[in-house]
Amino acid sequence: MKKVLYGLLTAGLLSTMIATPLAVSAESVGDVEKEIEAIQEEKKEIEEKQSGIESNKKDTEKKINENLNQQTSVETEINSIDKKLKDTNDKITTKENEIETTNQEIKKLEQEINTLKNEINELIEKIEKRDLLLKDRLRSIQQSGGEMNYMEVIFGAKSFGDFISRSISVSTIMGQDKEIMDQQKEDKKALEANKKEVENKKAEVEDKKVALEAQKEELVALKGQLDDQLAEKESLMAQLEEEHAELEEIALSYEEEQEILQAEAAAKQKALQLAQDKKSELEQLAREEAERQKQEQEQKQKEQEAANNNSGSNRSNVSNGSNGSNDSKKDTVSTQPSQGNSGGIFSRPSSGSISSHFGMRFHPIFNYNRLHAGTDFAVGTGTPLVAPADGVVFRAGWVGGFGNTIMITHNINGKTYTTVSAHLSQINVSVGQAVSEGQVIGATGNTGDSTGPHLHFEVHVGGYGNPVNPVPYLK
The missing domain is CATH 2.70.70.10 (Glucose Permease (Domain IIA))
Incomplete structure (x- = not known):
């Protein structure tokens, strides 16, 4: 503040701080009158300067108010950004938790996939065994002539009980073949369904993870933008606070300058009074000198008249003439200041x-x-x-x-x-x-x-x- 104050005072008072005489050095009333006129003009300049400073001070106060309003606005924006940052950070945390949950789901799914893979391997093994069994059954049927062999077996019964027994056996064999075929068909369907389920689940979870990662990246990018905005606003706030401090210093400097100008105006008034007193003193001295000269002139005239009346006495006339020419020395007043040693x-x-x-x-x-x-x-x-x-x-x-x-x-x-x-x-x-x-x-x-x-x-x-x-x- 001291540097700003000194600069303002130096610039502001460069042309206004005019010195004031204590002992007027003028040699005549006219000189003192000129001095009085100069002091009055200086007082007028001071008043104009005071008016200018008051205007500048009001402008500065206006800028201070504008600065404070802007600080309030920026502070509101900072609070808004802070809230958005908090919300964004919360969302990022939520996404990270969701990603972690998804990772856990993926791990669980991987375990399920491993289990399904084992089941699939078991199904594949069962299907392969059934395939071999079915191939053997088909080969046997083909070699025995297909379904007619079953009829031969039934009608080849030697008794009704044998017929019933053979019929039950054939029915059982045919049912077993059908059951094997149906089971084989169902296992193949389950195998395809399990494979599809594993693939779908894996794709779904991976897609979900990719989506969550993308959302997180968007939130991180938003956080980066908000961080940049916050840094920008905080930098602006710091500038505004610095500007406010400078404006406060300028306002204080204007107050300081006003005080100095008021003091100078008082000094000018004092100088004016001193000059007016000096003028009155010189006028009094001038009047006294004029009166002295008038009395001296009247005395000379009286002496001359007396000399003319006594013209018969030359010595007296000479004596009177001599006395008449012996004028008293004129009193002088000098206000010229003494010169200093070596300038x-x-x-x-x-x-x-x-x-x-x-x-x-x-x-x-x-x-x-x-x-x-x-x-x-x-x-x-x-x-x-x-x-x-x-x-x-x-x-x-x-x-x-x-x-x-x-x-x-x-x-x-x-x-x-x-x-x-x-x-x-x-x-x-x-x-x-x-x-x-x-x-x-x-x-x-x-x-x-x-x-x-x-x-x-x-x-x-x-x-x-x-x-x-x-x-x-x-x-």
Whole structure:
């Protein structure tokens, strides 16, 4: 969030953070009036910027709501896919159980088939034996002349009892032959039926297994599709959650920027009041100077009239003329600021040697190369912090990764600057307060994104968002 916040603040305040003068350096009322007009224009720009930020904030809040609605929709879809996955997994389990049952049926059928095969083998053996018996019977009948031999046997009886006995014997033999023939016929039918039953059962179970395997493959394929859909939705949900977090950070950054702009607007109002006070002071001085010059002129006129009236006395006239030409020196007011040594305009905000310079560096916390937009001074916690120049405080409090921070706006030699002192342990000033160069305004520390006690000091030309190397600007 710190990186996003810093970027937004830098971009958002690049053209709006215009410094505010504490001591107006104008040399005339006209200059101060121009300064007042400039401050009023800057206030107007701030108001427009605030309006733009409010609009952006509303857009961001709208995007947040849309994001949340989309998250709800995706979550519903994920729940639906989860339900379908559960149902599919249950169906896969059911199919696997059915396949296992079918496999058991196949095993059982194989046992039945083996039993039937044994029965078939027994039937085949019986049929073969009957075939041999029938062949022998047919051969015997053929050799004895067929059915007429039975008649000869019957009518060859020597007595009625012998006739009855022979008839019963013939009938028994013929019945046995018929029974053998019928049994042979039934066994052959059973043999064919058993063979067909075994083949049908085997084909039926194998078809059932193939169908179950196909159904399982379809369910596994469906599960794969659902897994892909779920992964896609979960990835989308992760993106939406990340986007939501970024939007929340942006919204917070807009709030932070609004606070800074409100603070700046208050500082502008303070500067406007100071400029108006300076204008009143200059107007008063101008009136006093005009009155003094008027009185001086009236005095000269009186002296001249007295000289003309005493023209008889040359020495007196000379003396009076000499006195008349001895004008009092004119009082002047200069608001031109003193120049710093070697071009420096800011006092060192704190003691201590420089431990890290302005420029690109590998950040010790975020672990990537980024701009170090200031200069670090190696000082312990609690070291006094002083205002580097006259100015007005427009930010005094916690600012993201800066921790406790004081931002001051300055007007020096007609140019605007903003100074930033960060990671403080103590803040002794408040927003809108006018400070003087060298005034103790706080104490150094180790707050925010900091790896140890130090002072992080920045200089921005033309307002916050335009960082430059502070070292050339130090006295």
